[in-house]
Amino acid sequence: MKRLNSAGILIALTIASASVNAMTERQQWIQPLQPAEIKNPEKVELGKQLFFDPRLSMSGIISCNTCHNLSLGGVDNVKTSIGHKWQAGPVNAPTVFNSSLAIAQFWDGRAEDLKAQAAGPIEAAVEMAMPHTLAVDVIQSIPGYVEQFKRIYGNDKVDMDKITDTIAEFENTLVTPGSxxxxxxxxxxxxxxxxxxxxxxxxxxxxxxxxxxxxxxxxxxxxxxxxxxxxxxxxxxxxxxxxxxxxxxxxxxxxxxxxxxxxxxxxxxxxxxxxxxxxxxxxxxxxxxxxxxxxxxxxxxxxxxxxTGERPAMALPLLPASGDKTPRPEPFR
Amino acid sequence: MKRLNSAGILIALTIASASVNAMTERQQWIQPLQPAEIKNPEKVELGKQLFFDPRLSMSGIISCNTCHNLSLGGVDNVKTSIGHKWQAGPVNAPTVFNSSLAIAQFWDGRAEDLKAQAAGPIEAAVEMAMPHTLAVDVIQSIPGYVEQFKRIYGNDKVDMDKITDTIAEFENTLVTPGSxxxxxxxxxxxxxxxxxxxxxxxxxxxxxxxxxxxxxxxxxxxxxxxxxxxxxxxxxxxxxxxxxxxxxxxxxxxxxxxxxxxxxxxxxxxxxxxxxxxxxxxxxxxxxxxxxxxxxxxxxxxxxxxxTGERPAMALPLLPASGDKTPRPEPFR
Incomplete structure (x- = not known):
């Protein structure tokens, strides 16, 4: 490599500074997405399992991923989502990708963050129709989940706060940089x-x-x-x-x-x-x-x-088996 | 390592033969599962995408994976599956894991193999309710699929034969050895x-x-x-x-x-x-x-x-985007 003399340094600095200015101008309105920083991989993994788990619905066949399908664009690609007993929801499902960057959640912003959001569709009658108490009973009855909650939170008492905390932790990783x-x-x-x-x-x-x-x-x-x-x-x-x-x-x-x-x-x-x-x-x-x-x-x-960015590559989660005492799904309740 | 004399060899052979006999006896009724042999990874990957693609249903929200959920036991864990417009099917969904080993498919064996089976639920009115002609039109209209069909089959004309061929190829890999x-x-x-x-x-x-x-x-x-x-x-x-x-x-x-x-x-x-x-x-x-x-x-x-064996580890498939001319799902048709 050639050594730069002071004139060379000046030219180099000028180019760098022009390039920084150009960059700043390009990024005036829109800034590049940053890859997700994963702080607690165990919590992300548990949240992922719960995100894909249809046992969080009364019917046993609807999971978060049904309407926020991560194989698609984090949506279901239908006008308004179809929920419990084939009811049509009032609005189009917003994408879960990059949702952590929004000022609030839902189209009307009624949830302040992803954790608050996650609780809503689980109990909404037209979505998963699952009372929170029953959702907690189901998850608490699955030994493979209880173990994970214990490792992550230091105790094995499941509650909605922990369930939504892990789901939000997972959703925080759903960014799509690299477009x-x-x-x-x-x-x-x-x-x-x-x-x-x-x-x-x-x-x-x-x-x-x-x-x-x-x-x-x-x-x-x-x-x-x-x-x-x-x-x-x-x-x-x-x-x-x-x-x-x-x-x-x-x-x-x-x-x-x-x-x-x-x-x-x-x-x-x-x-x-x-x-x-x-x-x-x-x-x-x-x-x-x-x-x-x-x-x-x-x-x-x-x-x-x-x-269109890179959707996160992830392994299909393998969900733990229900126990004999796990409340069974009731598609027609 | 010590060299064996002839007496040692005799003892070793006797043990080996006793162990083969014991093995044979143990395996009299049930034999260990063999891992899947993947001959055509591109075809398996395409079949996996189609297995997870809800666009093969009239509603746009039901995929093969809805009832044969690979995050669970290759089933939906409900009494009888819930299909198009929340209709209950007549029978319990059989697991897709190790289904390639069965003499025939469906509870009544009406399909001779996985390829013949895959066509059924797509068009069944209580399952995915999608006429085969429309299923083909949808897949043919998605550039990311057409490309793959062309690479695998040498031409880009999509038909049910190819669609079910790739799905079956994927399902052949769904074995669970290692129990x-x-x-x-x-x-x-x-x-x-x-x-x-x-x-x-x-x-x-x-x-x-x-x-x-x-x-x-x-x-x-x-x-x-x-x-x-x-x-x-x-x-x-x-x-x-x-x-x-x-x-x-x-x-x-x-x-x-x-x-x-x-x-x-x-x-x-x-x-x-x-x-x-x-x-x-x-x-x-x-x-x-x-x-x-x-x-x-x-x-x-x-x-x-x-x-209970090892469910296959796999990446969540990322499905190609619909084109503007892709027929849109109709959940209420």
């Missing part, structure tokens, strides 16, 4: 095609980034669905209003993450937009008063598809 | 406790092995459910009769494998036996005219639990 857009954010000019790059320029300059920003490209605020035109929907969901009771927050929903949006169809809280083209077109008109041309739509969608 | 009972069969005297060993002696000497034999401890014949006493059931299933139309074969069912039977509760074609104790008690009385004592039941069950 082509992140490579570009990190300085790789060749990571995007010209069309994708242009698509991002339109996305940024026409104002999408006002709401879809941060490392998750969303999830940082609540916004009204239908700003310049009302959004017409048969969904009963009223958004933030259901939580705060404030009229001004009617139809305000948490801005969804656009990470892996290619995989999380159909779109919106009611799942009524089947394709990305349709979703972007509606967003442009209703939220920004902007009618994108077909060319623009194509480019924005091309950009959005560069947000 | 404690297999270790004992292979000569490890310490693999079983005295009670478990006694349980096996009762199991063998009282005649259970007449039907529950071979490496899968079952699956080798069809037998009448209720030989010495009729089996009373509200299940509509008539067994082999439904296939052959022969009166003599009414209520003849394929003898289920007892491998991993600890994990495949509830038991019998109608799922009416909740525990192993109950199932063994009924089998003894109805099939063998034998009333086992509580002590005998306990020992037989202890033996049965030594048949």
């Amino acid at each position: 082509r857009f992140d490579l570009w954010l990190q300085g790789d000019d060749n990571a995007l095609t010209a069309d994708e790059r242009e698509g991002y320029d339109i996305f940024a300059s026409s104002g999408c980034v006002a709401c879809h920003n941060g490392p998750a490209v969303g999830g940082t605020s609540f916004q009204k669905m239908g700003v310049l035109e009302p959004y017409v929907s048969s969904s009963p969901a009223e958004g933030r209003f259901a939580v705060t009771g404030k009229d001004a927050e009617r139809f305000m929903f948490k801005v969804p993450t656009l990470r892996n949006v290619e995989l999380t169809y159909p779109y919106f809280h009611d799942g009524e937009a089947a394709t990305l083209e349709e979703a972007v077109d509606i967003m442009g008109r209703l939220q920004l008063g902007r009618q994108y041309s077909e060319d623009e739509l194509g480019k924005i969608v091309a950009f959005l598809k560069t947000l | 404690r009972f297999d270790l004992w069969l292979q000569g490890d005297d310490n693999a079983l406790t005295a009670d478990e060993r006694e349980g096996y002696d009762i199991f063998a000497s009282s005649g259970c092995v007449a039907c529950h034999n071979g490496p899968a401890v079952g699956g080798t014949s069809f037998q009448k459910m209720g030989v010495l006493e009729p089996y009373v059931s509200s299940s509509p299933a008539e067994g082999r009769f439904a296939v052959t139309g022969k009166d003599a074969e009414r209520f003849m069912f394929k003898v289920p494998t007892l491998r991993n039977v600890e994990l495949t509760y509830p038991y019998f074609h109608d799922g009416e036996a909740a525990t192993l104790e109950e199932a063994v008690d009924i089998m003894g009385r109805l099939q063998l005219g034998r009333q086992y004592s509580e002590d005998e039941l306990g020992k037989i069950v202890a033996f049965l639990k030594t048949l």
Whole structure:
């Protein structure tokens, strides 16, 4: 290696600083996802088992993974989820991938974090329909679980607090770094095609980034669905209003993450937009008063598809056997 | 190492031959499971993806893995499976683990092999409710699948024959060797406790092995459910009769494998036996005219639990994204 003289050092510093500036500019709205840091692998593993365990439902056939399918985009890809006794839920299942980055959980933000969120669907009548007391009894009766709780918490008394704590710990690991857009954010000019790059320029300059920003490209605020035109929907969901009771927050929903949006169809809280083209077109008109041309739509969608990251590689969990005294599932109760 | 003289060689040969004889005797009824031989890893991987893909169902939420859950015992652990629109199926889901060793598939043996079997539940109205033509259209519309079919079969035309061929190839790998009972069969005297060993002696000497034999401890014949006493059931299933139309074969069912039977509760074609104790008690009385004592039941069950093998470790499959033209799921059709 050649030694640098002081002029060389100056040039090198100038290039580095220009590159830092370029980086900062690229990352103005959206920042690269960071890989998950796993602090307690045993707790993550237990949470994973519980996430996949259909015994947390009254029927014995619905697990967290049924609607937040990790083989798909952390969603079920149906308009609104189908739960206990084939009831249709009121809203489209949000992806569990990168959900740890959101300001709150659920479309209306009624849970402050993943731990609080995890308790909801277990007992919701249209989802897993499992009273918490029964969920605890089931898990407490499975020796292979009790052992793990004991190792992790120092005692073998199972409760909802521990169940949801481990599920949240697992969900915290469900980030999807490594998308082509992140490579570009990190300085790789060749990571995007010209069309994708242009698509991002339109996305940024026409104002999408006002709401879809941060490392998750969303999830940082609540916004009204239908700003310049009302959004017409048969969904009963009223958004933030259901939580705060404030009229001004009617139809305000948490801005969804656009990470892996290619995989999380159909779109919106009611799942009524089947394709990305349709979703972007509606967003442009209703939220920004902007009618994108077909060319623009194509480019924005091309950009959005560069947000598909690496879904975490994981072993299929092997669940411990029920004991003879484990309460049995009751699909028709 | 010491050199053996001729007397030493004779002794060594005698021990070896005694041990071969003991081995042969131990393996008279039940033989150890052999690990799966994977000839075409790409085909196995594609079959695994399809096995886990809920897009093979009309609703978009039921996959092969829903009822043959590989995180559990290759079953759903409910009396009879819940399918499309929450319909209850007529029979208990048999385990997919070691199913490649059975003489035929389904409780009534109506499919000759796993490939023929795989086609059934996809289109059955109470299971996945997906016409084969639509299943093919869906898979053909997913670029990530088409690519794989092309690599494996040399052309990219998807059909049910290829879909079921890959699923069967995957299912062929779902064997569970390494149980404690297999270790004992292979000569490890310490693999079983005295009670478990006694349980096996009762199991063998009282005649259970007449039907529950071979490496899968079952699956080798069809037998009448209720030989010495009729089996009373509200299940509509008539067994082999439904296939052959022969009166003599009414209520003849394929003898289920007892491998991993600890994990495949509830038991019998109608799922009416909740525990192993109950199932063994009924089998003894109805099939063998034998009333086992509580002590005998306990020992037989202890033996049965030594048949739990190693479920295959596998990565959770990551499924390719639908295209914009992929027919969308219709949970309420």
